[in-house]
Amino acid sequence: MKSISNYIEEKNYKGEKILSVFLTSGFPNRNNFSQLALKVLNAGADMLEIGFPFSDPLADGPIIQHSSQAALDNGINLKSTFNYLKEIRKETNKPLILMGYANPVLSHGIKRFADDAKLCGANGVIIPDVPIEEYENFFDESFEGLDTILLITPTTPNERINLIDKKSSGFVYCVSISGTTGVHHQDKSASIDFIKRTRKAVMKNKTLVGFGISSPEDARLFAPYCDGVIVGSAVIKSLINEDSNFGNTLSLVSNIKDALKEVIK
Amino acid sequence: MQQLNEYKFPDIDGRFGKYGGKYVPETLITPLRELEDIYLSLKNDKEFTKELLKLNKEYSGRPTPLTFADSLTNHYGKGKIYLKREDLCHTGAHKINNALGQILLAKRLGKKRIIAETGAGQHGVATATVCAKFGMKCFIYMGEVDIARQSLNVFRMKLLGAEVIPVKSGSRTLKDATNEAIRDWVTNVNDTHYIIGSVVGPHPYPMMVRDFQSVIGKETKEQILEAEQRLPDYIVACVGGGSNAIGIFHPFINSGVKLIGVEAAGFGLDTNKHCATLTLGREGIFQGMKTYLLQNEDGQVSEVHSISAGLDYPGVGPEHSFLKDEVKADYFSVTDDEAIKATQLLSRTEGIIPALESAHAIAYLDYLMPKTEKEDIVVVNVSGRGDKDLDTIKNKLGYSLE
Numbered sequence: 001m002k003s004i005s006n007y008i009e010e011k012n013y014k015g016e017k018i019l020s021v022f023l024t025s026g027f028p029n030r031n032n033f034s035q036l037a038l039k040v041l042n043a044g045a046d047m048l049e050i051g052f053p054f055s056d057p058l059a060d061g062p063i064i065q066h067s068s069q070a071a072l073d074n075g076i077n078l079k080s081t082f083n084y085l086k087e088i089r090k091e092t093n094k095p096l097i098l099m100g101y102a103n104p105v106l107s108h109g110i111k112r113f114a115d116d117a118k119l120c121g122a123n124g125v126i127i128p129d130v131p132i133e134e135y136e137n138f139f140d141e142s143f144e145g146l147d148t149i150l151l152i153t154p155t156t157p158n159e160r161i162n163l164i165d166k167k168s169s170g171f172v173y174c175v176s177i178s179g180t181t182g183v184h185h186q187d188k189s190a191s192i193d194f195i196k197r198t199r200k201a202v203m204k205n206k207t208l209v210g211f212g213i214s215s216p217e218d219a220r221l222f223a224p225y226c227d228g229v230i231v232g233s234a235v236i237k238s239l240i241n242e243d244s245n246f247g248n249t250l251s252l253v254s255n256i257k258d259a260l261k262e263v264i265k
Numbered sequence: 266m267q268q269l270n271e272y273k274f275p276d277i278d279g280r281f282g283k284y285g286g287k288y289v290p291e292t293l294i295t296p297l298r299e300l301e302d303i304y305l306s307l308k309n310d311k312e313f314t315k316e317l318l319k320l321n322k323e324y325s326g327r328p329t330p331l332t333f334a335d336s337l338t339n340h341y342g343k344g345k346i347y348l349k350r351e352d353l354c355h356t357g358a359h360k361i362n363n364a365l366g367q368i369l370l371a372k373r374l375g376k377k378r379i380i381a382e383t384g385a386g387q388h389g390v391a392t393a394t395v396c397a398k399f400g401m402k403c404f405i406y407m408g409e410v411d412i413a414r415q416s417l418n419v420f421r422m423k424l425l426g427a428e429v430i431p432v433k434s435g436s437r438t439l440k441d442a443t444n445e446a447i448r449d450w451v452t453n454v455n456d457t458h459y460i461i462g463s464v465v466g467p468h469p470y471p472m473m474v475r476d477f478q479s480v481i482g483k484e485t486k487e488q489i490l491e492a493e494q495r496l497p498d499y500i501v502a503c504v505g506g507g508s509n510a511i512g513i514f515h516p517f518i519n520s521g522v523k524l525i526g527v528e529a530a531g532f533g534l535d536t537n538k539h540c541a542t543l544t545l546g547r548e549g550i551f552q553g554m555k556t557y558l559l560q561n562e563d564g565q566v567s568e569v570h571s572i573s574a575g576l577d578y579p580g581v582g583p584e585h586s587f588l589k590d591e592v593k594a595d596y597f598s599v600t601d602d603e604a605i606k607a608t609q610l611l612s613r614t615e616g617i618i619p620a621l622e623s624a625h626a627i628a629y630l631d632y633l634m635p636k637t638e639k640e641d642i643v644v645v646n647v648s649g650r651g652d653k654d655l656d657t658i659k660n661k662l663g664y665s666l667e
Contacts, residue, residue: 055565056440056551058447059290065434077563102288102550107564129288129550133278137286153292155454160295178292179452 004047004095004123004147004170008206008227011046017260018228019219020208021045021235021253022099024067025052025084026076028239034087036246040235041088043250044257047095048088049126049230052081054101059128061182063233066240078108082120089121097149097170099126102138114142124149124170132160132167147171152202154178154194161201171206174198174226176213182233185212188221195225216259223263231256272518274587279468281587287467289553292451300458301469303374308476313369320365321480324398325355327362329481331488331644336614341634344498344641348617349485349513351648358620358649359481359509360391360462366477368395371458378457382406382446384439384505385575385622386418387649388462393427403427406445408437411574418653436568439505439578443552463506464582467553471582478512485644486516493642499633501525502646503625504543504596505576507585509648518593526585527629529571530598540569541598542581543589549580556583572601572657573621575649599628605661607631608651620649621657 002010008018021040026033037048053071057064085096098117105113105127117125124147130138132150139148147170152161155178165172176191177183185191191212199207209222210230214237219229231253238249274281279301287297307313321327330353334346351359371379379401383389389405396403405422409431412419422429435441443465450459464471464478489497500517502510504526514524531539539545542557549558551566559567559579571577588594599607604621607628612618619627626645637643651658 053565055435056444058444058552059451061448069435072565077565103558103560103566104564106548106550107560107562128290129553131287131289131291131294133287133294151291153290155292155295157295164291175292178454180448183452 005206007047007095008171012227017223017263018046018208019044019253019257019260020047020049020228020230022049022051022230022232024064024071024236025050025081026071026074027067027236028070028242030074030076030080032244034084037084037088038091039246039250040253041092041094043253045253046228047097049097049099050081050085052078052098052100052104054104057101059180061180061233063182063237067236078104078113082116085120085122095123096121097124097126098122102127102129110138110140111142114146118145123147126173132163135167149173151175152198158197158201161198165202165204168205171208171227172202173230174207174209175211176209176222177211179211181211183212192222192225195222199226216255219256219259220263223260229260274584275468275472279472281584282590284555284583284586285468285471286555287553288550288555289467290451292454293467296454297467297469299374300370304370304469304473307370307373317366317369321362325361325365326353327480328484329353331485331492333492334615337611340610340614341630343634343639344637344643346630347489347492347497347642347644348615349481349644349646351481351509351646352617352619352623352650356387356391356394357652358387358391359478359512360388361394362480362512363462363474363477363508364388364391364395364460367458367460368399368401371401371460372399374458376456376458378402378404378453379460380404380406380446380449380457381460381462382439382442383462384411384442384577385573385620386411386415386422386653387575387620389427389429390418390421390425392460393422393425396427397425404449405429406432406442406449408432408439408442410437411439411442414657415574415653416656439574440566440580447552463508464511464584465506465552465554465580471554471584474508475511475515475584478508479515481509481512481646482514482516485513489642489644496520496522497642497644498637499523499525499641499643500646501527501626501629501633501643503527503576503622503648504581504585505529505540505578505622506580507582509646511582511584513646514588514594518588524588524594525629525633526594526596527625528596528598529573529576529625530600531570531572533600534598538570539598540571540577540579542579543585543596544598551580554580554583557581557586557589572604572661573625575620575622576625597629597632599625603628603631605658608658617647618651619647620651621654623648
């Protein structure tokens with residue numbers, strides 16, 4: 001299995017920008033979640049971020065709050081998420097990333113979480129409420145072999161981007177706008193300026209842009225300035241009213257991927 | 266000997282031992298750093314200290330009295346009971362101490378828009394009050410459940426010109442109001458200051474709110490020395506997030522005074538309908554801090570209950586977690602029913618109707634006083650007055666106004 005950064009590098013080399021899709025574990029249906037995940041990969045997603053739910057997701061807007069709560073109501077926890085991961089890993093070599101808040105990880109046991117994640121085939125983790133200030137307290141040596149992907153936001157000064165870049169592995173997650181997930185861009189040129197600033201300051205890692213990317217148009221707009229995009233709320237929103245074939249969601253994913261192929265490097 | 270008494274927490278990273286810290290999304294790190302920088306530069310600034318002192322005195326009515334509760338003392342027939350009267354602060358609770366401090370910071374940070382969360386509504390009222398006085402736009406997040414049980418305070422906030430935003434997510438109480446306020450702050454961080462109401466959240470809030478609230482303990486120390494020429498044996502305060510308790514405890518840490526925090530046991534500790542975080546919780550990461558947390562085995566935050574909206578919170582300030590582990594303070598809990606009984610007791614013995622939050626501290630006297638000697642001195646922090654709770658108490662006691 002390739003590392004996340006090598007995988008992104010290879011795709012970029014072929015002239016393709018990355019599409020990473022966020023799904024909430026066990027949402028919308030706990031019985032066919034692994035199939036959904038594989039269909040999303042087949043439809044064009046280059047990698048998946050699988051969100052394990054938390055009762056108090058304070059970086060998320062209403063859509064992912066909803067999917068998170070629905071997953072909890074469906075009885076989804078880390079154990080079931082690891083099972084999905086194992087099933088999906090059997091069928092794909094693409095990068096799989098676990099994403100979620102610090103407390104379920106702490107409660108599971110930090111070392112046990114890292115061990116289970118590796119055992120089930122995860123390549124990396126994103127824990128949005130563990131900034132670099134808490135990095136050493138949280139990501140101990142058991143995370144060796146797992147990428148720890150850190151976030152950069154419009155409030156991050158340049159010298160701090162350097163520190164985050166050094167600690168981050170896999171890629172850096174560039175949050176294109178100050179806000180919770182699912183926000184809409186008010187000022188797209190300001191976001192583009194910020195993404196340019198970030199990419200200039202990031203030396204070590206690939207830069208993927210997320211938050212506020214919901215359509216092929218958004219992807220086309222931002223992709224020239226980064227190595228790939230992350231789509232979360234738009235996919236979850238589409239899944240809320242989906243039938244069991246997930247037709248609309250899969251078209252959304254393939255349309256965004258197609259848009260990314262048209263982007264000139 | 267001097268060395269022994271030194272208590273210097275949090276450390277430079279905002280930690281009280283392993284608790285505290287800054288477990289927040291990256292967007293908030295820089296604003297938190299700016300807030301910390303400006304606070305540390307102003308903390309010992311003469312002009313700032315003078316301005317806050319003047320407001321505390323002339324606007325808020327400080328110092329609040331330390332009242333000898335002779336009837337309550339006679340009721341138990343044991344040690345002497347004094348009441349620290351935060352109920353007499355402007356707006357009716359200790360929350361104004363912090364709101365005044367933070368509005369001065371917001372002014373210096375150049376922020377025009379203020380947000381806050383509230384449970385009982387006391388912090389919301391205090392924030393709305395200082396925003397009115399300083400000409401700032403004010404938005405208060407409040408859970409729908411709390412809006413229903415503290416309707417008088419909702420009206421007070423509106424009268425003061427604040428917008429009250431109902432929170433419909435989760436348990437629709439204090440924790441969810443806090444989540445929404447944090448989400449607002451993440452989104453509007455450029456022009457907005459978030460006035461957290463308790464010693465919770467990411468660093469520097471637990472330190473800063475404690476410092477603004479420690480005026481309670483400083484006054485208590487002077488007042489008890491004047492009245493009794495010695496320090497008390499016990500200090501008792503209720504603990505939700507824990508700001509009134511830290512405020513009165515802080516100047517007495519390591520001084521030999523027994524510090525007692527009283528949590529809400531709701532329907533009882535064996536019912537899952539309580540918020541006795543320090544009594545039954547375990548280490549967690551929640552709303553920006555590492556602290557004791559009521560949670561299930563998967564690390565999901567529990568739905569908690571207290572008759573008192575201000576204590577209805579599954580977390581607790583990280584400094585309390587530290588004080589508990591280091592045995593520098595002890596924590597107990599009393600039930601809804603015991604708090605209601607204590608409300609009646611204080612009303613009838615002393616003519617003081619306490620807030621339901623503060624009534625938890627009073628209720629603990631049933632356990633503490635039998636163990637005291639005649640010469641012992643007990644100080645209870647009456648953190649707020651009970652006007653806001655009259656509907657709840659009336660319903661609970663089944664009184665009819667007809």
